[in-house]
Amino acid sequence: MTIPMVNLRPLLEATEPAWRANLARLFERMHFILGEQVQAFEAELAAAFGARFAVGVGTGTAAIELALRAAGLPAAAEVLLPALTSPFTAQAVLAAGCRVCFADVDPEFLLLDPEPHIRKTTRALVPVHLYGQPCDVGAAARRHKLVVVQDACQAHGAPVALFSRAVAYSFYPTKNLPCLGDGGAVLTDSRTVAEKVRLLRDGGRRNDQVSRIRAINSRLDEMQACYLRAFLPKLPEWNADRVRLAALYDDALAGCPGVRPIGRRPGSVCHLYVVRAARRERLRQFLAERGISTGVHYPVPLHLQPAFRNCGGRRASRRGDFPVAERACREILSLPLWPSMPTGFVDEVAGRVREFYSGS
Numbered sequence: 001m002t003i004p005m006v007n008l009r010p011l012l013e014a015t016e017p018a019w020r021a022n023l024a025r026l027f028e029r030m031h032f033i034l035g036e037q038v039q040a041f042e043a044e045l046a047a048a049f050g051a052r053f054a055v056g057v058g059t060g061t062a063a064i065e066l067a068l069r070a071a072g073l074p075a076a077a078e079v080l081l082p083a084l085t086s087p088f089t090a091q092a093v094l095a096a097g098c099r100v101c102f103a104d105v106d107p108e109f110l111l112l113d114p115e116p117h118i119r120k121t122t123r124a125l126v127p128v129h130l131y132g133q134p135c136d137v138g139a140a141a142r143r144h145k146l147v148v149v150q151d152a153c154q155a156h157g158a159p160v161a162l163f164s165r166a167v168a169y170s171f172y173p174t175k176n177l178p179c180l181g182d183g184g185a186v187l188t189d190s191r192t193v194a195e196k197v198r199l200l201r202d203g204g205r206r207n208d209q210v211s212r213i214r215a216i217n218s219r220l221d222e223m224q225a226c227y228l229r230a231f232l233p234k235l236p237e238w239n240a241d242r243v244r245l246a247a248l249y250d251d252a253l254a255g256c257p258g259v260r261p262i263g264r265r266p267g268s269v270c271h272l273y274v275v276r277a278a279r280r281e282r283l284r285q286f287l288a289e290r291g292i293s294t295g296v297h298y299p300v301p302l303h304l305q306p307a308f309r310n311c312g313g314r315r316a317s318r319r320g321d322f323p324v325a326e327r328a329c330r331e332i333l334s335l336p337l338w339p340s341m342p343t344g345f346v347d348e349v350a351g352r353v354r355e356f357y358s359g360s
């Protein structure tokens with residue numbers, strides 16, 4: 001049996017009439033950049049996620065960068081983000097002209113734990129809703145008067161809309177709300193932030209050939225909007241299925257020596273099913289030999305990655321600076337999970353995990 005990490009085929013099959021109709025309309029209109037599909041998707045996404053505005057951009061990375069640039073931070077502002085996240089979170093902060101500072105995560109949920117790391121010079125927080133788990137930094141942000149830009153690239157549909165003025169999403173093909181290439185969006189209740197992101201994503205232009213500010217070119221593609229509009233109505237059902245499958249994994253792995261699932265927060269949309277695993281690399285190989293794909297999100301904490309080693313201040317980061325994130329990177333393993341994954345796959349994966357530990 002071969003079990004991939006993710007399978008988009010059932011999602012495409014379940015929505016085929018809708019995306020085909022959108023594509024047909026696009027080819028009829030032949031307006032391929034910032035046309036009616038993107039405009040309609042932005043309105044539908046804002047309504048579905050309970051925000052006043054949604055602005056489609058080229059990637060989740062650009063969504064974080066542009067949300068930070070629209071926040072009106074001073075030049076080289078210090079931004080605190082977790083040491084355990086996708087490297088793109090930190091790349092986006094650097095691209096926005098800010099300084100990256102890392103914080104450790106909490107050991108149960110692996111989410112940003114900002115308070116011990118906030119300094120007088122900290123200006124903003126970028127909480128990451130890792131694995132689909134809501135990370136509320138509202139209390140710390142209010143206490144220290146910090147701007148918050150949320151990285152919700154793994155948390156479509158999680159209840160995070162009201163945590164701050166700007167929320168960034170990615171539509172990378174493995175996400176809860178995917179497209180078939182790159183895509184992203186900024187959601188906000190602020191008209192000013194939305195207008196600034198619209199300007200920033202399109203060369204500083206306003207439907208003309210005049211650049212008003214220094215900007216980038218990062219627009220959501222019309223073709224991707226055709227798929228996103230077809231997928232969006234299915235998101236609640238797909239998220240519920242992820243939650244159901246995660247609960248099945250919990251049961252199937254209960255009491256298994258060597259593995260412990262990461263804690264689950266209320267409102268989690270279970271983007272990934274992640275366990276801490278003893279002898280992780282040996283387990284991965286054992287599963288791969290039996291046709292089961294797994295992932296590691298992420299193998300190297302950001303403060304130890306070459307691009308970010310000298311970020312944030314007085315000295316280069318060292319091993320031991322963020323021990324919870326470092327330990328997690330050695331132990332975490334993401335098991336196969338996608339909406340409508342056959343229940344039998346959960347049993348097969350859990351059975352193989354049990355077999356690995358019982359044989360050792």
Ligand SMILES: Cc1ncc(COP(=O)(O)O)c(C=O)c1O
Pocket residue numbers: 059060061062085086088089128151153154169170171172182183184
């Ligand atoms: C937590 C997180 N932040 C940022 C990104 C970057 O998104 P994108 O690949 O769309 O640029 C991703 C996705 O890969 C992510 O998972």
